[in-house]
Amino acid sequence: MxxxxxxxxxxxRRRDGRVGASLARRTRALVLVAAGVAGGCADAGEPATGDxxxxxxxxxxxxxxxxxxxxxxxxxxxxxxxxxxTFCSAVLVAPRVLLTAAHCLSxxxxxxxxxxxGANVALPGYHARIVEAHPHPxxxxxxxxxxxxxxxxxxPPPVLPVALRQAPLEAGAVGQTIRIxxxxxxxxxxxxxxxxxxxxxxxxxxxxxxxxxxGPSLACxxxxxxxxxxxxxxxxxxFGIARSGDAACDGFGVHTRIDVYxxxxxxxxxEAAEAATPASPDAQDPGEDFCARTxxxxxxxxxxxLCLPEVFGKRCGYPExxxxxxxxxxxxxxxxxxxxxxxxxxAEQTCHCFTSCRELLLPPPEPEPSSxxxxxxxxxxxxxxxxxxxxxxxxxxxxxxxxxxxxxRER
Numbered sequence: 001m002x003x004x005x006x007x008x009x010x011x012x013r014r015r016d017g018r019v020g021a022s023l024a025r026r027t028r029a030l031v032l033v034a035a036g037v038a039g040g041c042a043d044a045g046e047p048a049t050g051d052x053x054x055x056x057x058x059x060x061x062x063x064x065x066x067x068x069x070x071x072x073x074x075x076x077x078x079x080x081x082x083x084x085x086t087f088c089s090a091v092l093v094a095p096r097v098l099l100t101a102a103h104c105l106s107x108x109x110x111x112x113x114x115x116x117x118g119a120n121v122a123l124p125g126y127h128a129r130i131v132e133a134h135p136h137p138x139x140x141x142x143x144x145x146x147x148x149x150x151x152x153x154x155x156p157p158p159v160l161p162v163a164l165r166q167a168p169l170e171a172g173a174v175g176q177t178i179r180i181x182x183x184x185x186x187x188x189x190x191x192x193x194x195x196x197x198x199x200x201x202x203x204x205x206x207x208x209x210x211x212x213x214x215g216p217s218l219a220c221x222x223x224x225x226x227x228x229x230x231x232x233x234x235x236x237x238x239f240g241i242a243r244s245g246d247a248a249c250d251g252f253g254v255h256t257r258i259d260v261y262x263x264x265x266x267x268x269x270x271e272a273a274e275a276a277t278p279a280s281p282d283a284q285d286p287g288e289d290f291c292a293r294t295x296x297x298x299x300x301x302x303x304x305x306l307c308l309p310e311v312f313g314k315r316c317g318y319p320e321x322x323x324x325x326x327x328x329x330x331x332x333x334x335x336x337x338x339x340x341x342x343x344x345x346x347a348e349q350t351c352h353c354f355t356s357c358r359e360l361l362l363p364p365p366e367p368e369p370s371s372x373x374x375x376x377x378x379x380x381x382x383x384x385x386x387x388x389x390x391x392x393x394x395x396x397x398x399x400x401x402x403x404x405x406x407x408x409r410e411r
Contacts, residue, residue, distance in 0.1 A: 056184055056223055057249050058216040059196035063119035066159040067092040068195060068226060070116040070183035071104060071151075074304050075127070076318045078340040078351035079332060086121050086193065089182040089226035091238055093164055094270045095156040100225030101241055101256065102135035102149040109133070110151070111298060111306070117157050120194040121183070127349070129154040129303055136265055145208065147243045148256050149225075150269050154303075164266070165230060165239035168259050169205055176202050177215055178230050180253075182223025182242060200228075200253060208260055210240060212253040220249035228255045286326040286343045286350060290316050291357035303344055312361050325360070326352035 071088040088104035098115060110133040118125020132152035139146045181197045198217025202210055212218065212228075219226060219242040228240030240255035258266065284302045294314055295307035301316035308317045317323030321339065329352055330340035336353035343350050 056180055056182055056196040056198045057214065057218045057220060059184075059198035061119070061194045062181070062197045063195075065181045065195065065197060066117060067162045068181045068183075069098060069128070069157075070121055070195070070222075071100060071225065072114055072116055072121065072127075074112055074114045075342050076304075076321055076339075077333065078330065078342050084121075086116070086183055086222060088222065088224045089184075089242070090115060090151065091181075091225075091227040091241075092117075092157065092159060092161045093238065093266075094161050094273055096153045097161075097270055097273050098130075098151040098153065099227075099238070099241060099258070099266070100149050100151060101243055102139040102147045103141060103144065103243075104225045105133050105135050105149055106141065111304065113151075114304075115151070115153065115157070116183075117159055118195075122193055126157050126159075128157045134269065136261070144243060144254075146256075146261075148241055148258070148261055148265070150266065152273060162227065162229075163235055163237045164258060164262070165232060165237035166259070166262065167232070169210060169239060169257050171205050173202050173205055173210070173230075176230065178202060178212070178228050178240075179236070180212075180217060180219050180223070180226060180228050180242065182219055182226030184220045184222035184226075203252070205257075209243065209254050209256055212255065214250060218245060218249050218251075218253045219255075220245070284344050284348070286352050290323060290325055291360055304342070310357065312357070315357055317357070321354065321356070323357040324354045325357065326354060328353050 069090045069092065070086050071090050073085040073087070075084045088100060090098040090100035090104075093099045110130045113130045113133070115128040115130060116125050117128065130151050131154045133149065134151070135149040136146040139148070177199050178201070179197060179199055181195065183193065183195050199215045200212035200217050200219075201215035203213045204211045223242050224244070226242045227238040228242065229236050230239050231237075239258050241258065243254045243256050245251070245253040290305075293316065295301055295316050296314065298306050301307055305316040305318060307314050308319065308323055310317075310323055315323035318341070321341065324341075326341065326343055327336070329350060330336050331351065333340040338356070339354050340351050341354035343352055
């Protein structure tokens with residue numbers, strides 16, 4: 001049976017806040033860019049997934065499981081909420097390391113993602129900067145074999161990691177009830193948002209994965225990368241990562257086993273991350289003139305900004321807003337003449353009014369000719385419009401007819 005990445009729909013969301021026309025256009029651009037890179041896509045050559053009534057089907061919203069995070073496109077506009085793509089889930093397994101599915105990282109760079117810790121992406125929470133992304137070196141996007149990945153955070157978030165189950169998952173686990181958690185599609189338009197949990201039943205175990213049946217829940221879209229949890233010796237431990245399932249999210253789910261990757265992939269990385277010194281916060285000054293500062297590569301820019309080509313040279317900025325400078329502090333874009341934009345990451349993040357370098361560095365466009373028809377602008381003759389040409393032709397024809405009628409009367 002072909003495995004299809006899961007998607008779904010949940011209850012409606014609420015939208016708040018006022019935006020101006022220019023900001024609305026920018027926001028629509030953000031949504032279109034995010035939609036162009038779909039998280040949790042179907043395997044190559046397989047049909048797109050269908051819609052199901054919930055993310056984790058028959059799940060329950062939860063403000064528990066603090067180690068389970070939502071993977072999101074890095075935010076630009078303030079305040080941040082539903083307008084940013086949430087494409088997968090992940091689980092913190094070490095102070096600075098998240099475990100997720102490798103397919104969640106398709107076409108994404110670490111600096112373009114961040115991890116949200118909280119109960120709902122529409123509510124305040126902790127956004128952690130991701131500095132490294134490591135899919136399994138043998139991950140196969142066609143078969144989804146070895147669909148497991150590790151993410152390194154710049155600094156530990158204010159939550160405790162989940163324990164990893166060390167014992168091998170054996171056939172005797174079939175029939176056991178497990179718990180699953182994820183940030184699947186929780187709004188009526190399919191946007192992931194609220195963290196949910198539910199229970200499923202293990203139906204089979206193979207060399208690298210295990211399958212589940214509804215118990216009554218299954219993982220769905222946006223839940224990819226979320227943990228499967230099993231209680232052992234009184235301690236709940238992560239032993240699987242949500243990978244895929246049937247199109248309607250009501251038949252079966254497939255999870256990647258963690259235990260088979262502990263020795264050669266997960267364990268060595270956790271040891272290296274523990275020995276490494278956490279990244280020190282970048283020396284960032286929102287008052288710097290980023291329109292005057294050139295860059296050669298993304299590493300030359302502050303956290304979350306990329307080195308973008310502009311007509312006046314490469315500058316640090318955001319793909320959807322381009323380069324610009326930061327002004328007064330703000331909470332929402334209504335506080336500014338333009339957008340209110342996030343600067344920095346994590347606890348150090350602030351919001352400032354943003355002005356495009358193009359507005360500051362490029363000459364203003366030439367004024368449009370007056371529609372009243374008067375004198376030409378700046379001494380330049382104005383070409384007649386097609387409407388004007390038609391009116392002139394009709395006037396000449398009327399004059400010719402009048403002269404012809406007058407000549408006939410004189411005869």
